Amino acid sequence: MPVSDIFRPLVVLALAALAAMLVSVSVGSADLGVADTLSVLVGGGSELHRTLILDLRLPRTLSAFATGGLLALAGALMQVLLRNPLADPYVLGLSGGAAVGALLAMLAGAAGFLISGSAFAGAMLATLLVFGLAHGSGSWTPSRLLLTGVVVAAGWGAMITLILAMSPASRLPGMLYWLMGDLSHAGQPWPGLAVLVLVCLLVFPLGRSLNVLARGSLQAAALGVSVRSLEWLIYLVASLLTATAVTMAGAVGFVGLVVPHMLRLALGNDQRMILPACALAGGTLLVLADTLARVVIAPEQLPVGVITALIGVPTFLYLLYRSR
Amino acid sequence: MTTLTTDNLIIDIPGRAPGSPLNLEVQPGQVWGVLGPNGVGKTTLLHTLAGLRAPHRGEVLLDGRALGSLKRKSVSQQLGLVFQDRQDGFPATVLETALIGRHPWLSSWQMETGEDIAIAERALQALDVGHLRDRLVSTLSGGERQRVAIATLMTQAPDIWLLDEPSNHLDLHHQVAVMRLLSGQAEAGRAVFMCLHDLNLAARWCDHLLLMYPSGEACWGPAREMLVPSALESLYNQTLVTVEVDGAPVFVPVRS
Amino acid sequence: MITVVAVLGLALTASVSAAELCATDALDRDVCLPEPARRVVSLSPGATELLFSAGAGDSVVAVSAWSDYPPQAAELPQVGDSNRLDLEAIVSLKPDLVVAWTDGNSRAQLDRLAKLGVPVFWLAPREFEDIALAVETLGRLTGHTPVAERTAAEFRDGISTLQATYRDSAPVWVFYQVWDQPLMTINGDELISKAIALCGGINVFAGLPRLVPRISVETVLAADPEVIVTAGRGDSDRDWLASWQSYPSVTAVARDNLFLVSPSLLQRPTFRMLEGARELCGILEQARARL
Numbered sequence: 057m058p059v060s061d062i063f064r065p066l067v068v069l070a071l072a073a074l075a076a077m078l079v080s081v082s083v084g085s086a087d088l089g090v091a092d093t094l095s096v097l098v099g100g101g102s103e104l105h106r107t108l109i110l111d112l113r114l115p116r117t118l119s120a121f122a123t124g125g126l127l128a129l130a131g132a133l134m135q136v137l138l139r140n141p142l143a144d145p146y147v148l149g150l151s152g153g154a155a156v157g158a159l160l161a162m163l164a165g166a167a168g169f170l171i172s173g174s175a176f177a178g179a180m181l182a183t184l185l186v187f188g189l190a191h192g193s194g195s196w197t198p199s200r201l202l203l204t205g206v207v208v209a210a211g212w213g214a215m216i217t218l219i220l221a222m223s224p225a226s227r228l229p230g231m232l233y234w235l236m237g238d239l240s241h242a243g244q245p246w247p248g249l250a251v252l253v254l255v256c257l258l259v260f261p262l263g264r265s266l267n268v269l270a271r272g273s274l275q276a277a278a279l280g281v282s283v284r285s286l287e288w289l290i291y292l293v294a295s296l297l298t299a300t301a302v303t304m305a306g307a308v309g310f311v312g313l314v315v316p317h318m319l320r321l322a323l324g325n326d327q328r329m330i331l332p333a334c335a336l337a338g339g340t341l342l343v344l345a346d347t348l349a350r351v352v353i354a355p356e357q358l359p360v361g362v363i364t365a366l367i368g369v370p371t372f373l374y375l376l377y378r379s380r
Numbered sequence: 381m382t383t384l385t386t387d388n389l390i391i392d393i394p395g396r397a398p399g400s401p402l403n404l405e406v407q408p409g410q411v412w413g414v415l416g417p418n419g420v421g422k423t424t425l426l427h428t429l430a431g432l433r434a435p436h437r438g439e440v441l442l443d444g445r446a447l448g449s450l451k452r453k454s455v456s457q458q459l460g461l462v463f464q465d466r467q468d469g470f471p472a473t474v475l476e477t478a479l480i481g482r483h484p485w486l487s488s489w490q491m492e493t494g495e496d497i498a499i500a501e502r503a504l505q506a507l508d509v510g511h512l513r514d515r516l517v518s519t520l521s522g523g524e525r526q527r528v529a530i531a532t533l534m535t536q537a538p539d540i541w542l543l544d545e546p547s548n549h550l551d552l553h554h555q556v557a558v559m560r561l562l563s564g565q566a567e568a569g570r571a572v573f574m575c576l577h578d579l580n581l582a583a584r585w586c587d588h589l590l591l592m593y594p595s596g597e598a599c600w601g602p603a604r605e606m607l608v609p610s611a612l613e614s615l616y617n618q619t620l621v622t623v624e625v626d627g628a629p630v631f632v633p634v635r636s
Numbered sequence: 637m638i639t640v641v642a643v644l645g646l647a648l649t650a651s652v653s654a655a656e657l658c659a660t661d662a663l664d665r666d667v668c669l670p671e672p673a674r675r676v677v678s679l680s681p682g683a684t685e686l687l688f689s690a691g692a693g694d695s696v697v698a699v700s701a702w703s704d705y706p707p708q709a710a711e712l713p714q715v716g717d718s719n720r721l722d723l724e725a726i727v728s729l730k731p732d733l734v735v736a737w738t739d740g741n742s743r744a745q746l747d748r749l750a751k752l753g754v755p756v757f758w759l760a761p762r763e764f765e766d767i768a769l770a771v772e773t774l775g776r777l778t779g780h781t782p783v784a785e786r787t788a789a790e791f792r793d794g795i796s797t798l799q800a801t802y803r804d805s806a807p808v809w810v811f812y813q814v815w816d817q818p819l820m821t822i823n824g825d826e827l828i829s830k831a832i833a834l835c836g837g838i839n840v841f842a843g844l845p846r847l848v849p850r851i852s853v854e855t856v857l858a859a860d861p862e863v864i865v866t867a868g869r870g871d872s873d874r875d876w877l878a879s880w881q882s883y884p885s886v887t888a889v890a891r892d893n894l895f896l897v898s899p900s901l902l903q904r905p906t907f908r909m910l911e912g913a914r915e916l917c918g919i920l921e922q923a924r925a926r927l
Contacts, residue, residue, distance in 0.1 A: 062491075085851075086858035104857065104885045111882070112854050139469040165869060167817070221720070224702065225740070226815070229850070233818045240852065241817055261488035268480050272467035277432050279536065280456030280484040325470045328491075355855035356844065357818065 062329045069336035073121065076343045080117040081109055083347055085355040120239050120346040120360070121339035122248030123305040124315075128338020129255060130297035131312025132331055136270050137290045138198045141320070145298040145312035148205030152212025153182025154302040159219045159231050171234075172243065172303045179299030182212065187291065198273075201291075237308030237361025239346050251300045252339075255293055256332050262286070263328030270325065308361045310368030311338050321375060341367075381408035381569045382443050382458045382539035384429065389438035391428045393421050398436050399596030406540065406588075411566045412573040413586035413603070417616055420592045422575040423464060426542050429573070430461045442540075456484035460538035462529050464545050474520070474528050475513040478504055481535030503534035506561060508554065522549035530558060534565075541565060543574035547581055559585040579616075583607055584628050591615050659773050662738055662760035669755060672779025673733035677726055679746075680718045680737035683759055684709045685906040686767070687735060690775035691783030698729050705900065705908070721745060727752060733777060735759060761905040762825065764795045764834075771907070787907065794910040798834050798917055805836035808920055808927065811861035811888065812839060816876045818850045827905050835917035837863070857883055863923040864888040865916070867899035893923040 082093040086108055095101045096109045130145035138147070145151075157178020161171045190204040220231060234241065259266070265286055269276040273283045301308070315338040319330055345363040352358055388401040399421070406412055414422050427433040429440055431447045440447040442458055460481075478500040479492055486492065504510040507527040517525060526549045533541060541562070547555045562572045563585060576582045582589060582603075589606040592598050593615060599606065607629055609622050619634040658668040677698045678684040684703040687696050693708065700718045703709045715729070716722040718740040726734065731754060736746050738760040750756045757777065761767045768788040775784020810832050814820040822829050824842030832839050840859040841849060864886075866876050877894040884890055897919065901912030 085855040107883055107885055108854055108857060112852075112857070135470075139467060141470055167869075167875065225719075229815060229820065230817050233850075238818060240819065264483055264486065264488070267476075268483050270470045271472075271477075271480065272463075272469075274427070274432055274463060275467070275480075277452065278430055278456060278461045278463075279480060280451075280453040282452055320470070324476070325472055326476070350852060355841075355851050355858075356846065356849045357852050359818075 062326070065323055065329060066332055066336065069333055069340070073336050073340045073343070076340045076347075077117050077121065080120070080343045080347045081113045083351055084108065084113055085350065115245050116239055116242060116346070117343055118245035118249060119242035119304055120342045122245050122252055123239065123242070123301045123308060123339075124311050124342025124345075125252045125335040125339035126248060126297045126301035126304075127308060127312040127342075128315035128334035129252070129259075129331060130294045130301065131338075132316035132327070132334045133259070133266075133290050133294040133297070134312070135316055136266050136327065137287060137294065138202055139270065139272065140198070140202070141317060142313070143202070144310075145294065145301070146209070146307065146309070147202065148182075148186050148295075149209030149212050150179050150182045150186075150295055150298050151302055151307040152209045152216065153185070154179035154299060155235055155307060156212055156215050156219065157181070158234055158306070159216060159223075162227055162231055162234070163219060163223050168243070171241070175306075176299050176303045179295070179302055182208065183292070183295040183299070233359045234306040235361075236359035237306045237364070238359040239305045239349075240357065241306065242304045245304075248300050248304050251297065252335055255297060256335050258293070259331050260328060262289075263326070263331065266290070266327040266331075267325070270327070305360065308342065308364055310364045310372070311342055314368045314372050315341060317372065317375065382571070383407050384459070384540050384571060384573070385441045385444070386429070387439045387441060389428070389440060390436040391421055391424050392434060392436035393424055396421075397596060399592075400598055401438055402590075402598060402600070404590065404600060406571045406573050408539065408569045408571050409566050410571050410588050411563055411586045412571070412588045412590060413582035414573070414575045414590045414592065415579060415582055415612075415615060416592035417594060420594055422592060423544055425592070426461060426544050426573075426575060430459060430542055431455055432461075453484055456536070456538070458538050459540040459542065460533045460536040461542040462533050462544060462546060464548065466525065466529060471516050471518055473513065474504065474509060474515050474517055475500060477517050477528055478531045478535045481532045481537070484536065484538075499537070500531070500535045503531040504528070506534060507531040508557065523551060523554060526550055527554065527558070530561075534561075539570055541570055541572045541574075543572070545577060546574055547576065547578060555581065579612065579631050583631065657777060659757070659777060661756075661758040663758045665758070667733075667755050667757045667777075669733065669777060673731075673755075673777055675729065675731045676733045676735060676778060677715060677729060677731040678703065678735050679715070679721060679741050680735075681705070682761075682904040682906055683735040683737050685904060685908065686759065686770050687774055687778070689784075689787050689907045690771045690778065691780035691787070692774060692778035695778050697731065698726070705906075723749060727754065733757060735774065762827070764827070764830065764909070765792075767905050767907065767909065768792050791907050791910055795834065795913070798910075798913055802834065802836040802917055802920075805921075806924055806927075808837050808923055809840050809860070809862045809887075810837040810920070811841070811856055811859065811864045813864060813866035813876060814848060816879070819853060819856075820848055820850050823847055823849060827909065828902050831902065831909060831913040831916055832865075832920075834913055835920045837916075837920050853883075857886060860885075860887055862887045862891070862927055863893040863895065863920065865895050865897055865919060867897050867902065870899045872896055887927075891923070891926045893926055895919045895923070 082090050088105060092101060092105050093109060096105050127145055134143045134145055135141050154175040158171050158175035161174035186205045186208050190201040265281045268279050268281050269286060277283045316334050319333050319337055323329055323333060346360045349358040349360040349363045384406040386402050386404045390398045390401050416422055428435050482492055482496045504513055507530055509524055509527045509531060517528060530546060546558055550558060566572050586603050589603050590600040591606060609620055613620050620631045621634055623630050656668045658666055660666050674695050675697045676687060676692060676695045678687055678696055679700050681703045684699045685705050688706050696712060698713045698715045699709055701714050715725045719742060734754055734756045736756055736758045738758055746756050759770050761770055768791050771788045772784050775781050812822055812828055814822060821841045823844045824839055826847055829839040829842055840861045864880055868876050880889050880894060888894060897915055901908050
């Protein structure tokens, strides 16, 4: 595929992402015109406007972009790993582990960084648990990995219910918002954005190997791919991406499933294009979803996971119906 | 051009006693056919020769160097395999599918060039599927998919071609066309090594045969030495009638 | 709201079989007892407090989880969390009155209890007067009318005194923070907001439709409150207040009007609200001085 064929859709998606971010920082419960927003962005504006845009909206918009990009990229990688276009970043129980970590921290009365740290630790624990169990006596197949992940995820689900049942009522709203995915928790966007950019650069040279791997592990091995180490790498990278996203915003659903699927329908399945496209389109989707979450019943707020599910479920069903 | 040899190779079939060791020498220009009843391990043998499965004992060598000591990438430049089962979880066009054959020849940062696309297109033309280049593989018939798979191997262009039942799903015309193409590749200096379930195709197109018996025994050699009716009858546990047509023996199972 | 339908014979001694003792609860149901309740189960921490205020503490045989006030309530046997009650434990205590709370207890679950013949009395105080009436009614149903009427009168007096004191004070704009993640406040229907109004304050989010709305920091900055009040996570935890320091454009931050209130005083609609309201009024007085 000529390089220009790869870059043209990516440039379009990047422009869409910038437009979405501009909308996102211009819109909010406090009434600011586009002119106010632009004057702040070029260094002017009143102190209140600067605070609103630079301290509140911009970090949140960037966090939304990073989270969406991370989830969509992780979803695309998981789908290649499991050779299943319907896999998502959470299919192996990673969000369950993160949720148990975060909820336990909340139950203990922790806040801020401790919740994020605990969520990240839970996600990595879930990753190692599933991988260790699926590895077992040595045989390691996508179906075995998937089955292990699904069962472990069910176990996490039970623990989440247990924690919710044991928690005092005052802690429940925070916990439920975390479980639904909520960007108001997000701290600094930079770690997430850095991981996103690094992984995009890392996976680009792996892109063709991933294309081959998508045709099955034997075919890939016959074409010279070191299947086992590539699968390890994808699994760890996808887990890291998901853990970073979950740490920033809780368990935001559907981005990791819907975005790669839609892009494949539109752009084909060349991972060298699909993976960076997922990062851009996933980020754009979550920026728009979070903007909606902030304004639909403004000044009250919705968790962004509700919006992604409300957009994601019908879109996905429609695509499935159409593709028949 | 590369020679594939096996040194006391015993393939690993779980739950089965190890068979007799194989000492094959597949030379450039030869067309090998592997015959044997279902479940005897023909596919396992091909996977072992391609380095996708560890042998029970012994070694596979490419030009005298053990397969395990070579990098997967350089192995895949010398040796390629058409699988019997293919997986298409993700949609891909015919051209994209053939193009993955170029994978062993490109570095990580390289994109496929116009030349790679031309190679793939020539292979698709050779297999009479060039007109399908933009179709999704999942929409093709079984025979068309089989030819796309062979075109992918042709795009890979290794010295040694391993094929698992290449005549599967093919109509009579395309069976002959594929066999002609394979012997043409052998004449050009490549080695072809394929499993076949059709005894008569093997008799017609192969110059060397490997017979694999359910007991684990095996024998191999030039085709004319191996095509002994009694050996073939015990191979398939089936009484055969032999006639000669068009300069080649034809084996027909007896009716009762 | 709670109307007494019939009150008879309460002045008589307990040994005399009184006529039926009836009251209408917050669900508009008439609850009648043959005689004052002696074995009462309270299904919410607020109900427990109101029962003790009515002088019926000695009649309470079991409470729901988190019933921590007055301290002797915490020693009583528990029958589960208010939204997950152990019906079996409640029935086996043979209560002659169960007091439930509309926010928290499950109607479906407690209707089963009513079907088993256990009288259930529902409370839903939304105003200061509701609190006083609830205590009086509980006092009557448990045979403690004199105590209940005395404490209710003290509460009413306290509230009217505050109202009289701050009626003409300069209004101050108040943001009351319920939680930080997610950021939550209260609207005008919540009793805390009524306490703010009592002290001459105006809840900046009084007009929002939901009782406990979830809002964003941005909304707070735009509303520009003059005072920010919170109970924090408890135990005089100033973290939430400290995090507002990064927004000096807010008047409350600029004037250092960031205050902690005692978490236990305002959280339940009980007589302790009076004390909480006094604390709040003091805080708003301090805030006025700094404006």
